[in-house]
Amino acid sequence: MTSQTIKQVRAYTLRGGGADYHDQSDGHWIDDHISTPMSKYPEYRQSRRSFGINVLGTLVVEVEASDGTVGFAVTTGGEPGAFIVEKHLARFIEGARVTDVEKIWDQMYQSTLYYGRKGIVLNTLSAVDLALWDLMGKLRQEPVHQLLGGAVRNELQFYATGARPDLAKQMGFIGGKLPLQHGPAEGEEGLRRNLEKLAHMREQVGPDFWLMYDCWMSLDLNYATRLAHAAADFKLKWIEEALPPDDYWGYAALRKNMPAGMMVSTGEHEATRWGFRLLLEMGCCDIIQPDVNWCGGLTELIKISALADAHGALVVPHGSSVYSYHFVITRHNSPFAEFLMMAPKADEVVPMFNPLLLDEPIPQQGRMSVNQLDKPGFGVRLNPECLLERPYSH
Numbered sequence: 001m002t003s004q005t006i007k008q009v010r011a012y013t014l015r016g017g018g019a020d021y022h023d024q025s026d027g028h029w030i031d032d033h034i035s036t037p038m039s040k041y042p043e044y045r046q047s048r049r050s051f052g053i054n055v056l057g058t059l060v061v062e063v064e065a066s067d068g069t070v071g072f073a074v075t076t077g078g079e080p081g082a083f084i085v086e087k088h089l090a091r092f093i094e095g096a097r098v099t100d101v102e103k104i105w106d107q108m109y110q111s112t113l114y115y116g117r118k119g120i121v122l123n124t125l126s127a128v129d130l131a132l133w134d135l136m137g138k139l140r141q142e143p144v145h146q147l148l149g150g151a152v153r154n155e156l157q158f159y160a161t162g163a164r165p166d167l168a169k170q171m172g173f174i175g176g177k178l179p180l181q182h183g184p185a186e187g188e189e190g191l192r193r194n195l196e197k198l199a200h201m202r203e204q205v206g207p208d209f210w211l212m213y214d215c216w217m218s219l220d221l222n223y224a225t226r227l228a229h230a231a232a233d234f235k236l237k238w239i240e241e242a243l244p245p246d247d248y249w250g251y252a253a254l255r256k257n258m259p260a261g262m263m264v265s266t267g268e269h270e271a272t273r274w275g276f277r278l279l280l281e282m283g284c285c286d287i288i289q290p291d292v293n294w295c296g297g298l299t300e301l302i303k304i305s306a307l308a309d310a311h312g313a314l315v316v317p318h319g320s321s322v323y324s325y326h327f328v329i330t331r332h333n334s335p336f337a338e339f340l341m342m343a344p345k346a347d348e349v350v351p352m353f354n355p356l357l358l359d360e361p362i363p364q365q366g367r368m369s370v371n372q373l374d375k376p377g378f379g380v381r382l383n384p385e386c387l388l389e390r391p392y393s394h
């Protein structure tokens with residue numbers, strides 16, 4: 001395999017679900033009055049699609065080795081991501097050895113520093129990196145979790161994110177994370193509704209099931225502190241992404257303000273070892289949540305995770321489907337994983353990147369055996385019924 005080089009890299013886009021899991025149709029819980037940084041504008045409060053949460057769509061990156069074997073990965077990045085891959089990053093990938101992941105990562109990162117560092121550029125870079133890991137696995141006929149050092153346990157355990165933790169409990173998950181629906185602009189009435197929802201769910205699921213609130217960057221320090229203290233009565237396990245991702249100082253203060261036993265989690269919109277270093281060194285949170293498809297891919301996540309381990313923080317990746325599963329099963333400081341409920345009513349388990357991937361494993365009774373991951377690479381295929389477009393080529 002070491003002699004294999006990369007013949008070609010190709011970038012495609014897709015609309016409607018897939019890696020851009022916010023790109024859903026009307027009536028989906030994920031777009032039903034969720035608190036966001038845009039909620040202060042009443043006209044953008046009811047729907048996140050109204051302010052363009054789904055404008056990017058899915059990006060698919062394929063890398064083809066000299067023997068014709070193809071690795072691929074997906075992310076959120078759509079057409080701008082496709083442009084970056086085809087017009088800029090391709091020069092560092094084509095002709096390189098398949099195993100040169102560190103060098104390719106470094107060249108992609110350093111060459112985009114002047115317009116990158118986070119966001120869409122890092123999403124795109126992540127997809128290239130993950131496609132290379134998929135290709136290495138396929139060429140070696142080994143699952144990626146084996147390339148990462150091997151599973152440290154026989155199964156993954158999941159909590160579910162969605163509007164119905166009560167149903168998630170019946171489906172065997174270990175916890176349920178609700179989207180916070182009302183932000184500071186909705187005042188005391190909104191705060192009361194948030195707490196009523198939590199109280200109702202606590203009643204439904206009993207005292208021991210984990211309940212969390214995902215605040216999607218939408219609160220301020222005062223509101224988040226008040227919410228956390230009031231939510232302690234209903235045994236909220238953690239408060240997630242309460243503040244804007246650049247407010248490291250706010251997170252550090254929030255963590256100090258937490259009621260006993262409640263954790264702060266964040267990081268799904270953070271990227272690279274340098275971004276996570278700030279979160280960890282400033283004591284911003286107990287759990288970091290890098291999205292494997294956004295934070296820099298696996299090559300970077302290995303570094304982020306080691307740093308978190310040294311700081312005593314857990315790494316529970318945001319979403320990321322198979323890209324998370326293959327990593328989490330190999331790390332002691334990633335004791336459980338997230339499953340995003342993509343059924344419109346959160347009432348059944350469907351694959352997270354539905355409909356884009358074939359063979360995408362799903363939890364059964366909130367668990368996934370390592371055997372479900374024992375296929376070469378990430379073990380998934382592109383669904384030929386999803387019509388991919390290649391907007392640029394080089």
Ligand SMILES: C[C@H](O)[C@H](O)CC(=O)C(=O)O
Pocket residue numbers: 030034161178179214216268318319338340
């Ligand atoms: C439910 C959240 O608002 C968001 O759509 C997903 C997320 O942040 C998470 O799964 O975590």
Ligand SMILES: [Mg+2]
Pocket residue numbers: 214216240241268318
């Ligand atoms: Mg979140």
